[in-house]
Amino acid sequence: MKKIRIVEIELPEDKTIDNYVEINALQYQDRLNLVRNAMEERKLDFLVIYGDREHFANLHYVTGYDPRFEESILVIPKRGTPYLLVGNEGLGYKDVAKLPVEIVLFQTFGLMGQPRDKSDSLESVLKDTGIEKGSKVGLVGTKYFREKEFCSPQYSIDVPSFITDVVRSLAGYENVVNQTDIFMHPERGLRTFLNAEDIAAFESASCIVYSGVRRLLLGLREGISEYEAAALLAYAGFPPLSCHITVGFGKNALLGLSSPSPFRKLELGEYINFGFGVWGANIARAGLATEDEKHFPSSASNILQELYFPYFEMMTRWYESLEIGTDGRSVYNAVKEFVENPDNGVSLNPGHLIHNDEWLNSPFYEGSQDVLHSGMAIQCDIISAPKSPLFGVHVEDGLVLADEQLRNELRKKFPNTSARFDSRRDFMKQKLGIEISDEVLPMSDIQACLAPFMMSPGKVLAWI
Numbered sequence: 001m002k003k004i005r006i007v008e009i010e011l012p013e014d015k016t017i018d019n020y021v022e023i024n025a026l027q028y029q030d031r032l033n034l035v036r037n038a039m040e041e042r043k044l045d046f047l048v049i050y051g052d053r054e055h056f057a058n059l060h061y062v063t064g065y066d067p068r069f070e071e072s073i074l075v076i077p078k079r080g081t082p083y084l085l086v087g088n089e090g091l092g093y094k095d096v097a098k099l100p101v102e103i104v105l106f107q108t109f110g111l112m113g114q115p116r117d118k119s120d121s122l123e124s125v126l127k128d129t130g131i132e133k134g135s136k137v138g139l140v141g142t143k144y145f146r147e148k149e150f151c152s153p154q155y156s157i158d159v160p161s162f163i164t165d166v167v168r169s170l171a172g173y174e175n176v177v178n179q180t181d182i183f184m185h186p187e188r189g190l191r192t193f194l195n196a197e198d199i200a201a202f203e204s205a206s207c208i209v210y211s212g213v214r215r216l217l218l219g220l221r222e223g224i225s226e227y228e229a230a231a232l233l234a235y236a237g238f239p240p241l242s243c244h245i246t247v248g249f250g251k252n253a254l255l256g257l258s259s260p261s262p263f264r265k266l267e268l269g270e271y272i273n274f275g276f277g278v279w280g281a282n283i284a285r286a287g288l289a290t291e292d293e294k295h296f297p298s299s300a301s302n303i304l305q306e307l308y309f310p311y312f313e314m315m316t317r318w319y320e321s322l323e324i325g326t327d328g329r330s331v332y333n334a335v336k337e338f339v340e341n342p343d344n345g346v347s348l349n350p351g352h353l354i355h356n357d358e359w360l361n362s363p364f365y366e367g368s369q370d371v372l373h374s375g376m377a378i379q380c381d382i383i384s385a386p387k388s389p390l391f392g393v394h395v396e397d398g399l400v401l402a403d404e405q406l407r408n409e410l411r412k413k414f415p416n417t418s419a420r421f422d423s424r425r426d427f428m429k430q431k432l433g434i435e436i437s438d439e440v441l442p443m444s445d446i447q448a449c450l451a452p453f454m455m456s457p458g459k460v461l462a463w464i
Contacts, residue, residue, distance in 0.1 A: 002433060002463040002464060003463070003464060004309045004312055004313065004461055004462070004463060004464075005461070005462060005463075005464040006452065006459050006460070006461060006462075007431070007459070007460060007461075007462045007464065008458055008459055008460075009431055009449070009458050009460055010458060011214050011217070011218070011445075011446065011457060011458055012210075012214075012445040012446075014207075014210075014211040014214065015207045015210075015211075015420065015445070017204045017207050017208070018416060019200060019204065019414055019416060019417060020201075020204050021197050021200045021201040021204065021414075022201075023064065023098065023197060023198070023201065024098065025098045025099065025100075027195075027197060028062065028063065028064055028098045028099040029099065031061060031062055031099075031190070032062055032076070032082070032099060034190055035047060035062060035076060035182065035190065036076070036078060038182045038190070039076070039078055039138070040078070042138065042179065042182075043136055044078065044136050044137065044138045044179070045077070045078055045130075045131075045135045045136045045137065046075060046076065046077055046078070046129070046130070046131055046135055046136070046137045046138070047075075047076040047137075047138045047140060047179060047182075048073055048074070048075050048076075048137060048138070048139050048140065048159075048163075048167060049062065049073060049074040049076070049140040050071070050072075050073050050139070050140060050141050050142075050159040050160070050163065051065075051066070051067045051071070051072045051073070051074070052067050052070070052071045052072070053066075053067060053068060053069065053070075055141065055142040056356070056357075057142075057183075057191070057355055057356045057357040057360070058140050058142070058180070058183045058184070058191070059072060059073075059074050060356060061183060061190070061191055061355075061356070062074060062076075062082075062099060063082075063084060063097045063098065063099045063101060064096060064097050064098035064099060065084060065086075065090075065093075065094070065096055065097035065099075066096075066240070066356075067086075067090060068089065068090070068093060069087070069089050069090075069111055070086065070087035070088075070089060070090050070109040070110060070111070071087070071109045071160065071163075072084065072085060072086050072087070072090055072109060073085045073163060074101070075126070075129045075131070077129065077130055081100060081101060081102050082099070082101045082102070083101065083102045083104050083129045084097060084101040084102070084103055084104065085104045085105075085106040085109065085125065086103060086104070086105065086106065086109060087105075087106065087107060087108070087109030087110035087111075087114075088105075088107055088109075088110035088111075088114050088115060089110065089111075090109065091103070091105055104119075104125055104128075105118060105119045106119050106122060106125055107119040108122065108162075122162070122163065122166045123166050123169065123170065126166060126167065126170055127170065131167065131170045131171055132170060132171070133170065133171065133172055134171065134172060134175060135170070135171040135175060136171070136175050137167055137171045137175060137176045137177075138176075138177060138178075138179030138182070139157045139159050139164060139167065139176060139177070139178060139179060139180075140159075140178075140179055140180045140182065140183060141157060141158035141159040141178070141180050142158060142180065142184070143158045143180060143184075144178050144179075144180040144181045144184065144185075145178065153178065154177045154178055155173070155176075155177060155178070156178060157176075157177075157178045158178075158180075164176070184360060184361050185361065186328070186353060186360075186361040186362060186363040186368075186370045187363060187370040187371055187373070189360070189361065191355045191360060192353055192355075192360065192361075192373070192375070192376050192377075193373070193375040193376070194375040194376070194377055194400060195375065195406075196406065196409045196410050196413050196414065197413075198280075198375075199375075199377075199400050199402070199406075199410060199414075199417070199441070200410070200413070200414040200417045201280060202279075202280030202281055202377060202398075202400070202443065203281075203400075203417050203420065203421070203441075203443055204417075205239045205278050205279060205280045205281035206280070206281035206283070206398060206443040206444055207420075207445075208238070208239070208278065208281070209276050209277070209278060209281045209282065209283050209444075210283060210444055210445045210446065211234075212232070212233030212234055212235060212276055213233070213274075213276055213283045213285075213446070214445075214446075215232040215233065215234060216229055216230075216232045216233055216247075216274065216276075217285075217451075217454070217457040218457065219232045220266065220272070220289065220454060220455045221266070221455070222266055222267065222268050222289075223265050223266060224265065224266050225260075225261070225262050225263070225264060225265050225266075226247045226248060226249055226252065226260035226261045226262070226264050226265075226266075227247075227260045227261060227262040228262075229247050229260065229266070229274070230245055230247045230260035230274075233245065233276055235276070238278075239278040239279040239280065239281075240278060240279055241277065241278055242277045242278055242279055242280075242282065242356065242357055242358040243275070243277045243282070243358040244257065244259055245259070245260065245275070245276055246258060246259065246260070246273065246274055246275045246284075247259075247260035247273075247274040248260075248264075248272070248273045248274070249264050249265070249266045249267070249270060249271070249272055249289070250264065250267065250270040250271060252264050253270075253271040253272055253273035253286065253391070254271065254273075254391070256273065256383075256385075266289055267289070268289055268290065268295050269288060269289060269290055269295050269296065269297045270288070270289050270297075271286070271287075271288060271289075271391040271392070272285075272286065272287060272288065272289050272454050273285075273286040273392075273394070274286075275396070277358050279355075279356040280354065280355065280356060280377070280398075281354075281398055281443060282354060282358055282379060282381075282396060282398060283396060283397055283398075283444055283446070284381070284394055284395075284396035285394060285395060285396070285451075285454070286383070286391075286392050286393055286394035287308075287392075287393055287394075287450075287451065287452065287453075287454045288300070288303070288391070288452075288453070288454060289454055289455055290452075290453045290454065290455060290456075291453050291455045291456045292453055292456065293453075295453075297389060299388070299389035300389040300390055300391075303389075303390050303452075304452055306390060307344075307384065307386065307390050307392075307393055308393060308450060308452045308461065309461070310338060310344075311338070311344075311382075311384055311393050311395075311450065312450050312461040313338075314335045314337075314338035314339070314382070315335075315380065315382065315395060315448060315450070316433075316434050316448075316463070317334040317335055318331065318334060318335050318350060318351065318380060318382070319380065319428070319434050319436050319440070319448060320334075320434065320435055320436060320437075321334040322372065322378070322399075322401065322436065322437060322439075322440055323372070323401075323437045323439055323440075324372055324373060324374050324401055324403055324439050325371060325372065325373075326371070326372055327363070327368060327369050327370060327371050327372070328362075328363030328364045328365060328368030328369070328370045328371075328372070329366070329367055329368045329369065331350070331351070331363075331364050331372075332350060332364050332365060332366060332368060335350045335382070336366075338384075339382065343386055344384045344386055345383075345384055345385035345386040345387070345392065346382060346383065346384055346385075347383075347385070348381075348383060349362040349364045349365055350364050350382045351364045351378060351379055351380055351381055351382065352364065352378070352379050352381055353376065353377060353378060353379070354377050354378070354379045354398055355377060359379075360377075372401055373401065374401055374402055374403040374405075374406050374439075375400070375401070375402065375406060376400065376401045377398060377399075377400050378398065378399050378400070378401065379396060379397070379398050379399075380395070380396060380397055380398075380399070380448070381394075381396040382394070382395075382396075393450070395448060395449070395450045397442070397443060397444035397446065397447045397448065398443040398444060399440050399441055399442050399443055399447070400440075400441040400443065401439050401440060401441070402439060402441050403439060407438075407439075407441075410441075421441040421442065424442035424443075424444070424445065424447055425438070425440065425441075425442055427447070428442060428447055428448055431462060432448055432449070432460070432461075432462045432463065433462050433463025433464065434448055434463070
């Protein structure tokens with residue numbers, strides 16, 4: 001019977017990416033067609049999609065445009081050209097959009113103090129798009145709700161009230177409903193279905209993230225500051241960040257989401273936490289700053305048996321439970337004993353979906369009937385944060401589920417990408433002893449690698 005042991009591996013070298021993929025205008029048109037199919041099913045005359053710097057992913061999915069500094073809305077009629085409303089600075093950035101749209105300047109979206117003299121009122125602008133009394137309008141923000149949260153969840157909308165109120169005044173309150181689930185439902189949401197081009201784009205993003213993470217791991221040393229460690233990521237702006245870069249040592253690591261500081265320097269034996277996420281990819285790790293067991297704090301001398309081994313066993317069950325057609329409940333049940341044990345300090349879902357935003361939704365929760373399907377991008381993101389002296393452990397990497405047809409398409413269109421998936425799958429099976437399905441496409445070159453000694457990243461847990 002295999003047991004968990006510490007084995008030595010070599011961190012894979014950085015990959016030379018030869019197939020950066022840009023989603024083209026035809027694909028954005030295909031996405032618009034999918035949106036209109038959903039509108040027809042729901043008997044909508046218009047879909048109004050909101051976006052801002054933080055909540056851009058739904059709008060970007062349809063257009064290729066991501067608002068910067070400002071708010072923006074996309075008005076999609078059931079027929080004809082969509083309207084993209086932008087502020088002053090969005091007017092100069094508008095040509096980034098790949099979908100043919102009619103650009104409308106709405107200066108109220110501009111920052112405070114900027115000109116407001118060249119655009120009409122929002123009521124007038126939306127009237128010109130065709131929205132009128134009796135129009136059936138779906139509003140898309142970044143959340144939809146359940147009856148447990150609001151008594152009338154279909155009318156609970158997280159789009160700013162200065163937009164929502166005007167749409168309701170034009171169409172009638174009862175005709176304006178939350179339709180965010182068109183994009184973000186954990187099983188049926190449009191953004192949960194990646195095609196071959198999407199997968200290749202996200203995989204190249206993951207290679208970029210891994211390159212930075214590898215440099216950070218190999219560069220950890222006593223006395224390095226959080227800022228110096230973050231600089232090793234060498235982030236150059238592509239792809240755009242999906243979340244703040246986080247690097248924390250000691251008490252800062254316990255904050256979870258803290259930005260790197262030049263004032264906090266690494267001490268042997270203390271807790272480390274870092275994460276690096278861009279559009280479509282995220283890798284994160286947490287553990288102790290040691291080179292071997294000798295540097296474990298005396299209060300955490302048994303951390304391997306008490307936390308790291310159980311976490312790795314749980315993570316193995318999580319990976320091995322993933323397959324197309326299973327539901328989120330089955331995956332949750334595979335790790336339930338660990339995640340529901342209060343001593344392990346797991347407070348969020350055991351995994352979630354990813355897209356251009358770091359967290360799209362999650363099918364992994366108690367009783368979930370959401371079915372996993374081909375094209376779904378998933379993060380193994382299970383944060384265990386017990387109290388001192390163990391502090392915590394976190395091994396986060398991404399993957400995509402792909403059926404045989406999609407895998408064959410990837411081999412044909414993106415052979416190098418496909419080969420990297422195969423190599424990572426073989427590594428997980430042969431080096432780590434994790435028997436994942438052929439339907440699982442690992443995105444990270446250190447997929448599921450739990451290094452109990454963060455300053456010796458080549459020493460990882462495996463089934464031997």
